[in-house]
Amino acid sequence: MTEPILQVDPETFAAYFDRKPFHVRHTLGSHPLFELPRLMELARTLPSPFVEYNAGNLSIGMRPGETPRTGLSAEETVRRISECGSWMVLKRVEQDPAYGALLDRCLDEIARQGGPLVPKMLRREGFIFLSSPGATTPFHLDPEHNFLLQVRGSKTVSMWDRDDRFVLAEKELETFYSAFVDRNLPWRDVFQTTAWSAGLSPGQGLHFPVAVPHWVKNGPEVSISFSITFRSEDSERRAVLFKANAKLRKLGLTPTPPGESVLLDSTKHAAFAALARLRGLLGVGK
Numbered sequence: 001m002t003e004p005i006l007q008v009d010p011e012t013f014a015a016y017f018d019r020k021p022f023h024v025r026h027t028l029g030s031h032p033l034f035e036l037p038r039l040m041e042l043a044r045t046l047p048s049p050f051v052e053y054n055a056g057n058l059s060i061g062m063r064p065g066e067t068p069r070t071g072l073s074a075e076e077t078v079r080r081i082s083e084c085g086s087w088m089v090l091k092r093v094e095q096d097p098a099y100g101a102l103l104d105r106c107l108d109e110i111a112r113q114g115g116p117l118v119p120k121m122l123r124r125e126g127f128i129f130l131s132s133p134g135a136t137t138p139f140h141l142d143p144e145h146n147f148l149l150q151v152r153g154s155k156t157v158s159m160w161d162r163d164d165r166f167v168l169a170e171k172e173l174e175t176f177y178s179a180f181v182d183r184n185l186p187w188r189d190v191f192q193t194t195a196w197s198a199g200l201s202p203g204q205g206l207h208f209p210v211a212v213p214h215w216v217k218n219g220p221e222v223s224i225s226f227s228i229t230f231r232s233e234d235s236e237r238r239a240v241l242f243k244a245n246a247k248l249r250k251l252g253l254t255p256t257p258p259g260e261s262v263l264l265d266s267t268k269h270a271a272f273a274a275l276a277r278l279r280g281l282l283g284v285g286k
């Protein structure tokens with residue numbers, strides 16, 4: 001039998017999945033799909049909207065539209081990643097069948113090992129992050145259930161509870177889900193005093209609950225990590241509720257945050273899901 005790539009402790013999974021960060025182990029360090037020539041090929045062949053890269057010496061609180069470019073091509077960025085001062089993400093890498101098979105294999109292993117609390121995995125998506133020594137990923141949030149598998153180099157991740165409304169205002173969540181421009185969030189230095197800080201070395205992976213605010217600092221070497229993500233019925237439902245609340249707030253109302261009233265949540269969800277379906281049927285823009 002083939003050895004599993006991932007090692008997930010079912011008790012830790014049951015205690016913390018989608019609530020707090022926790023580590024898993026993996027053996028992707030020597031995998032040929034993460035060697036630079038293969039990643040250069042991937043950067044060249046992925047459609048351009050799925051290749052994003054910029055200078056890596058960013059501040060934690062970078063705002064939309066401020067991110068500086070490097071002037072290099074995507075392929076050149078991968079080739080020169082050790083010295084070009086860059087941050088890069090190759091998105092939806094499952095479009096390449098070899099990476100798609102690896103993503104499926106890793107997520108299937110999580111589903112097998114994680115125990116009965118693993119939700120049905122919807123919209124499986126894989127992302128590969130490459131960053132130069134010392135690069136920073138600014139403060140932001142993501143909509144997926146995520147396991148970030150560190151393949152090469154090291155990182156330190158600062159993360160907060162998604163229910164901490166001082167660090168992540170309700171309005172920011174609504175804007176993120178309803179009027180997405182950029183993942184970056186408003187930053188204040190005082191936030192750092194309450195961060196959960198987790199190191200990541202090769203062979204380790206870190207679980208990110210859905211929509212937890214976080215920022216990442218690279219260690220002194222090139223970093224390569226593989227982010228294996230999926231959505232669930234719960235994450236999709238929360239997304240609809242935040243979108244609904246954004247619309248209600250636009251109408252001058254003060255909406256009840258998701259999770260405070262089961263009845264209101266289910267009424268809102270049913271109404272907005274039906275409205276979205278109707279708009280889809282009628283071909284009306286958002």
Ligand SMILES: [Fe+2]
Nearest residue numbers: 140141142214
């Ligand atoms: Fe992220």
